Amino acid sequence: MSLAGSPAAMSNPRADRVREVARLAGRSGRVRAGQFLAEGPQSVREALRLHRERAAAGGEPVVDQLYATAECLDRSPDLAELAQGAPLRLATDAVLAAMADTVTPQGILAVCRMPHATLDDVLSRGPRLVAVMCRVQDPGNAGTVLRAADAAGADAVLLTEGSVDIFNPKAVRSTAGSLFHLPVVTGLSFGEGVDTLRAAGLAVLAADGYGATDLDELQDRSAARRLAPGAGNDGGAAAARLEAPTAWLFGNEAAGLSDAELAAADHRVAVPLYGVAESLNVGTAATVCLYASARAQRRG
Amino acid sequence: MSLAGSPAAMSNPRADRVREVARLAGRSGRVRAGQFLAEGPQSVREALRLHRERAAAGGEPVVDQLYATAECLDRSPDLAELAQGAPLRLATDAVLAAMADTVTPQGILAVCRMPHATLDDVLSRGPRLVAVMCRVQDPGNAGTVLRAADAAGADAVLLTEGSVDIFNPKAVRSTAGSLFHLPVVTGLSFGEGVDTLRAAGLAVLAADGYGATDLDELQDRSAARRLAPGAGNDGGAAAARLEAPTAWLFGNEAAGLSDAELAAADHRVAVPLYGVAESLNVGTAATVCLYASARAQRRG
Numbered sequence: 001m002s003l004a005g006s007p008a009a010m011s012n013p014r015a016d017r018v019r020e021v022a023r024l025a026g027r028s029g030r031v032r033a034g035q036f037l038a039e040g041p042q043s044v045r046e047a048l049r050l051h052r053e054r055a056a057a058g059g060e061p062v063v064d065q066l067y068a069t070a071e072c073l074d075r076s077p078d079l080a081e082l083a084q085g086a087p088l089r090l091a092t093d094a095v096l097a098a099m100a101d102t103v104t105p106q107g108i109l110a111v112c113r114m115p116h117a118t119l120d121d122v123l124s125r126g127p128r129l130v131a132v133m134c135r136v137q138d139p140g141n142a143g144t145v146l147r148a149a150d151a152a153g154a155d156a157v158l159l160t161e162g163s164v165d166i167f168n169p170k171a172v173r174s175t176a177g178s179l180f181h182l183p184v185v186t187g188l189s190f191g192e193g194v195d196t197l198r199a200a201g202l203a204v205l206a207a208d209g210y211g212a213t214d215l216d217e218l219q220d221r222s223a224a225r226r227l228a229p230g231a232g233n234d235g236g237a238a239a240a241r242l243e244a245p246t247a248w249l250f251g252n253e254a255a256g257l258s259d260a261e262l263a264a265a266d267h268r269v270a271v272p273l274y275g276v277a278e279s280l281n282v283g284t285a286a287t288v289c290l291y292a293s294a295r296a297q298r299r300g
Numbered sequence: 301m302s303l304a305g306s307p308a309a310m311s312n313p314r315a316d317r318v319r320e321v322a323r324l325a326g327r328s329g330r331v332r333a334g335q336f337l338a339e340g341p342q343s344v345r346e347a348l349r350l351h352r353e354r355a356a357a358g359g360e361p362v363v364d365q366l367y368a369t370a371e372c373l374d375r376s377p378d379l380a381e382l383a384q385g386a387p388l389r390l391a392t393d394a395v396l397a398a399m400a401d402t403v404t405p406q407g408i409l410a411v412c413r414m415p416h417a418t419l420d421d422v423l424s425r426g427p428r429l430v431a432v433m434c435r436v437q438d439p440g441n442a443g444t445v446l447r448a449a450d451a452a453g454a455d456a457v458l459l460t461e462g463s464v465d466i467f468n469p470k471a472v473r474s475t476a477g478s479l480f481h482l483p484v485v486t487g488l489s490f491g492e493g494v495d496t497l498r499a500a501g502l503a504v505l506a507a508d509g510y511g512a513t514d515l516d517e518l519q520d521r522s523a524a525r526r527l528a529p530g531a532g533n534d535g536g537a538a539a540a541r542l543e544a545p546t547a548w549l550f551g552n553e554a555a556g557l558s559d560a561e562l563a564a565a566d567h568r569v570a571v572p573l574y575g576v577a578e579s580l581n582v583g584t585a586a587t588v589c590l591y592a593s594a595r596a597q598r599r600g
Contacts (some may be wrong), residue, residue, distance in 0.1 A: 140440075148584050153574025181576035216595055223523040272593045274453025276481035284448050287587045294574045295516050 004091040009070065011091035013098035021065070021111055025101040025169050031210075034114045035064060038179075041076060046177030047110050048082035055085060062180070065111035067091045067099065072107025079108065086110070112237035114167060117183035119158065119193060123200045127155035129203065129293050134190060134261050135162045136282060141253055142166055143174025144283030150178035153298070158185045158193060158247075194264045202214040202247045202267045205240060206257055207289050209279055211268030215292055218242050218269065222296040232239035239266040242296035248289050253282045268295035309390035311371065321411055323471050325401040334414045334475035335364060336467035338479075339405040341376060346477030347410050348382035353387060362480065365411035367391045367399065369522035372407025379408065381538070386410070401469035414467060417483035419458065419493060424499045427455035429593050430502065430547040434490060434561050435462045436582060441553055442466050443474025446582030450478035452590035453598070456484045458493060458547075494547075494564045502547045503540060505563045506557055507589050509579055511568030515592055518542050518569065522596040538568040548589050553582045 012018070023029030024037045038047045044066070051062035066086040073080040097104050122130070130148040136142050142164050149157050159166055166172075167187060172179055194204055222242040249265055253255035262268055271280055271288045280288070322339045323329030338347045342364070350390070351362035366386040373380040396405050397539070430450040436442050442464050449457050459466055466472075466486060472479055477536070498504055522542040549565055551557035562568055571580055571588045 076406050110477045143583070144581070147577060147581065148578040150575040151573050151580050151584065175582070176577075176579075178577050179576075203516060216599060219595070220523070220527070220599060223520070224527045227520070227524045228528040237336065247467075271451075272594075273451050275478075276474075277447060277449040277450040277478050279476075280451050281444070281447065281476070283583070284444070287584045288591050289505075295519070298574060299516060299520060 009092055010095045011092045013094045014177050018095055018098050021099040024111065027165055030167055035111050036114055036172065037101060037169050038110040038112050038172055039100050039102050039169060041079060041106055041108055042177050043172060044077060044108045045082065046059060046180040047112050048086055050180040052082065052085045054091045062112055064113050068108040069096065070138060070194045086154055098131050098189045115184065115255060117185050118186065119185050119196055122156040122185060125155065128297055129154045130156050130158060131286060131290060132247055132249045133163050134160045134249055135252040136250065137164050138253055139164050139168050139175035140174045141282050143171045145250060145286045146169055147176045147178040148283065148287040148290055150181045151295040154182060155289060156183045156185065158188045160190045161186045168261045197247045201271055202245045203240060204247050204249065206249045206262050206265035206268045207285050208257055208262060208268040209270055211270035213269045215269050215271050215289065219292050226299065246293050250282050250286050309392055311394045313394045318395055318398050318585060321399040324411065327465055330467055334518050335411050336414055336472065337401060337469050338410040338412050338472055339400050339402050339469060341379060341406055341408055342477050343472060344408045344410045345379060345382065346480040347412050348386055349467055352382065352385045356425045359550040362412055363410045364413050367396060369393055369396065372550045406415040417485050417486065419485050419488065419496055422456040422483055424487060425455065428545045428597055430456050430458060430588060432458045432547055432549045432558055433463050434460045435552040437464050438553055439468050439471035440474045440583050443471045445550060445586040446475045447478040447589055448583060448587040452594040454482060454590060456483045456485065458488045458489045460488045490561060497547045502545045504547050505540060505551065506549045506562050506566040506568045507584050507585050508557055508562060508564035509570055511570035513540060513567050513569045515571050515589065515596045519525050526599065542593050550586050557588050566575050
């Protein structure tokens with residue numbers, strides 16, 4: 001990428017613009033601006049890809065401001081190429097460090113527009129697999145669940161009221177770009193949300209260490225329906241079928257799902273623990289559950 | 301628990317003993333002392349359980365020193381009961397804070413003896429499922445893989461030379477007690493280790509995003525052998541069978557497995573990515589792979 005003719009790199013870490021960007025590390029700053037930070041090549045690359053797709057489709061911008069060092073763009077020709085479609089300003093490392101929440105944003109940082117997906121938007125596309133985080137508190141856990149949902153091909157991720165802000169910089173980093181891969185609905189009212197999901201035809205499964213239904217049992221029944229049909233493996237009309245459209249509920253990392261949340265589910269499903277461990281962390285449990293559904297739905 | 305007659309709580313955060321314990325947060329301190337720190341109720345509880353089991357069997361102690369506040373023991377009767385089998389000293393919050401690597405060790409901390417499991421010890425027990433971390437660098441990732449291995453009922457976790465020190469306090473915390481549930485062998489020489497595992501009858505599978513073998517395919521074949529035997533689902537003599545004794549190789553989080561590591565494996569197996577995500581984090585990949593093996597081995 002030729003930077004000849006570009007304006008000089010921003011070099012004053014105390015400039016008003018720098019302070020404005022830095023405020024996006026805090027929740028009130030994000031709410032006021034309707035923007036959030038994506039830091040580092042991995043997140044910014046996915047933001048820029050979505051930005052380009054949206055631009056081609058005439059949609060809303062994803063990246064409102066892009067800041068990078070010349071060195072970073074020299075080092076990463078793919079980023080430099082993607083950056084051409086975004087409002088880029090070159091900046092020094094000191095400016096980026098002052099803008100960023102991380103110690104080192106690795107030479108690139110984007111100010112992104114907060115998305116406004118709603119549950120209705122999600123449902124209008126006929127989703128088959130949805131992950132619902134119920135009061136998950138840790139940004140790293142929330143990011144891991146979102147990344148697992150993306151890998152498993154989930155159609156959306158929902159976060160109920162009282163969950164961590166998925167747009168906080170630590171959560172954004174731990175999604176490793178997946179935040180830009182699928183719709184994320186935040187501030188969901190749990191009761192209304194579950195009713196709406198069920199009305200749209202999704203089975204609501206609660207991931208619950210004490211659940212009466214064993215996930216391996218469900219996987220075996222699903223595999224048997226594919227591999228040995230007619231062998232009476234359907235488990236009855238009331239049993240959960242992993243290949244059906246499904247919303248998984250994942251609970252708070254310390255307390256799990258509340259009694260009310262469990263009661264709202266169609267089935268409570270336990271991930272088997274084969275060793276001595278007493279529980280799984282929420283990211284691990286979500287991975288196993290979402291992959292079990294994805295496999296059942298896609299290997300048909 | 302009655303604390304009547306106990307010596308007074310340690311209250312001087314600058315005492316020599318406190319400094320000695322605090323040195324265990326650093327690698328050189330751990331190597332010199334042959335000890336490491338377990339902080340907080342979850343880790344300490346599992347350390348004390350193993351300590352009690354070992355004592356009952358006449359084995360080596362696990363907990364060399366135990367420090368707790370009276371409040372913590374009052375709050376957690378199960379911990380107080382377990383603590384009776386260990387060399388307990390009461391201490392103030394200030395003393396615990398000075399000893400600990402965490403901001404708050406939540407009132408309890410144990411100095412544990414570094415275990416000395418060897419690959420020969422592990423193999424002498426006829427393991428069926430082993431996780432090998434190859435140069436994994438992040439303590440949180442290493443802890444997550446270890447916890448997933450425990451949940452999946454793995455028989456051991458091995459870490460090759462150049463991996464993060466699993467006894468560093470952050471790694472210990474992220475294992476959530478699983479460090480005390482299964483043998484952990486560190487400093488493994490990769491080449492020798494793989495040869496030894498294979499000679500002991502374990503298939504060596506590399507988790508590799510670019511692997512030619514699809515994990516779902518292996519799971520389907522394994523399920524078919526159970527559910528529809530005789531249907532010609534064996535995939536040929538050379539195909540990997542998930543139900544066979546297996547050692548999984550998991551690579552460095554940034555670079556994955558090296559070419560040499562991949563070449564040493566019997567099969568390179570990819571976890572399918574159903575969505576837009578380009579990769580899985582190592583904890584997520586390990587969870588999917590280890591659970592796939594555990595399911596195939598245990599649902600027979």
